[in-house]
Amino acid sequence: MSDVTGPYAPGTPCWVDLMVSDQQAALDFYRDLFGWQGEVGPPETGGYAVCSLNGKPVAGIMTAMNRDGTKPDPTPPPVWTSYLATADVDATERKIVSNGGQVMMPGMDVMTLGRLSVASDPTGAVFGLWQAKDFPGAGIVNEPGAIIWNELDTSDTDAASSFYSTALGITAAPMEGGGGYYALNVDGRTVGGMQALSNIDGLPTGTPSHWLPYFAVDDTDSTVDALIRAGGNVLKPPFDMMAGRMAVVQDPQGAVFAVINAMGPESA
Structure with missing residues (x-):
């Protein structure tokens, strides 16, 4: 897609x-x-x-x-x-x-x-x-430069699961081999992910629950290098994980987002 x-x-x-x-x-x-x-x-x-x-x-x-x-x-x-x-x-x-x-x-x-x-x-x-109404939202996803994933990093996965299921019809299910990572599903289709803040290595103390956008890139390492040259900051350097090679970064004004060179089936 x-x-x-x-x-x-x-x-x-x-x-x-x-x-x-x-x-x-x-x-x-x-x-x-x-x-x-x-x-x-x-x-x-x-x-x-x-x-x-x-x-x-x-x-x-x-x-x-x-x-x-x-x-x-x-x-x-x-x-x-x-x-x-x-x-x-x-x-x-x-x-x-x-x-x-x-x-x-x-x-x-x-x-x-x-x-x-x-x-x-x-x-x-x-x-x-x-x-x-006239504007449905993003017209392109899962392509380099576009959003590919939305992740909820939360202090309480049970409370979050119950809330999003009842209020918005989003259900959470453990991902096989995900090590505490959950898929967020709408009508049987995976539309995002969720994990506990305690599951994230190196997260600064006091980080609040938040939604983290992931943008697709062709090359995670070169994108991070370009971000650094432009004045951005790296919170989590490029690393390999089950969905691809990703990094968590900040733009020059401090906004946090992730970049990923995804592998396998498209997931957003």
């Missing part, structure tokens, strides 16, 4: 975006690293930039901003957000709250593109919701 033409099934990760203090610097960095094309959007979108790869939308980049259009003080840390598809943002928000989660940014319409919300699960991991 590479091009996506239809709507995403509810519960499936469908989009990722980045919030940073310097939007243009981020646009330049990811253009050079992944080949993305994007520019600051019009005022009515708050300047939101939809980045494209091979002419198809792949990710968003925006400036950290309050809902009234002012810049927050202090500026929040840069972060990638994974969005989960839903058929009804407002109904899903009610399920989130009734199952121990929190709504951080209530549902809002984005012109005719769709309706979005931002929430957190009971373990504190933040994620977005996207109810598609």
Whole structure:
């Protein structure tokens, strides 16, 4: 799977975006690293930039901003957000709250593109919701430079499993030979992964639960080298694992993501 033409099934990760203090610097960095094309959007979108790869939308980049259009003080840390598809943002928000989660940014319409919300699960991991209208989400996945995997790293896999199953219809199942790694499934199809924070070697003390986006690359080592030259930071150097060769890195503004040269069947 590479091009996506239809709507995403509810519960499936469908989009990722980045919030940073310097939007243009981020646009330049990811253009050079992944080949993305994007520019600051019009005022009515708050300047939101939809980045494209091979002419198809792949990710968003925006400036950290309050809902009234002012810049927050202090500026929040840069972060990638994974969005989960839903058929009804407002109904899903009610399920989130009734199952121990929190709504951080209530549902809002984005012109005719769709309706979005931002929430957190009971373990504190933040994620977005996207109810598609004119814009279904990422138009390309599983190709170098595009999203290939979304992973929930959580302080409590049991609590997270129960929450996502009840609130969003995402079920977790241990992966064979995964050493404590879980597949996240929607309608019998694997759409992401989950593991305990305690299962991750070298994780800084106090790291909160979070969703981690993985971007596909042709060569993990050369991508990491390019990232370093551009001012990025390596949190976990390239290493081989069951799905391929990956690394966990930060962009020059500090946003964390993973890169992977995947092996075997496509998995996003």
